[in-house]
Amino acid sequence: MAHRTPLAKVRGLGSAREGTGHFWRQRVTAVSNLFLVCFLIFLVVKLAGQDHATVRAALAHPLYAIPILLLVISGVVHMRLGMQTIIEDYVHSEGRKVAALMRNSFFAIAVGLTCAFAVAKLSFGS
């Protein structure tokens, strides 16, 4: 006991037994989103109203494609955690809560994969 750090006390706590994992991932992705969302705004303003060929060429460029992929991953993780908190706050019946948490994960993964697939197809596909 003498050598236990405060960290050991919080590991594995919480209703999902994941300790501070949720809180910390929310913060890490919040910080990465700060930078990546600024990039997204720059990208959308730059490409708004441009024709398909221009947009396609821009999105396929690694300098754009990689930050978009980073944004998608960071954003989707962040929003899934946030919606999980909202569900846990407002949905009290166990069955409906579990179903809502599942839908939350399905939605986040579906959106993330759709975006990632689109960027991959723009970069590598014909």
Added chain:
Amino acid sequence: MSHSKPVERPLSPHLGIYRMQINMVMSIVHRITGSALYFGTVLLAAWLISAALGPDAFAFVNGLFAHPLGKFVLFGYSWALLHHMLGGIRHLIWDTGRAMSPRASDALGWLTIIGSVTLTGLLWLVALSQRGGI
């Protein structure tokens, strides 16, 4: 665990009893904008996938965004994004233990809403001016 009859206990004061304060409004708006951004990611997915599918799909999605209703949704989305971002910065500041006094946290609340409205206005001014207006 025995399931005895729940005892009627006094409840702690909830939303209805408090005067509206900037902090509680910003907290509620942070949650609402977060939810809006959540569902709004479909817009980004639609834009990317249409660009990947080809000129026809891209023109269709762009047409939806160019429609007055689509533009209104995009405008709202950009405000929600900037508001949630500034609100998030506020939370990160609080995470360090700073600006916790009523005065400072109220000030941060006002900065969040004033900042998000101002930045959204500036963003659309830049976006529209670079395209010569639409």
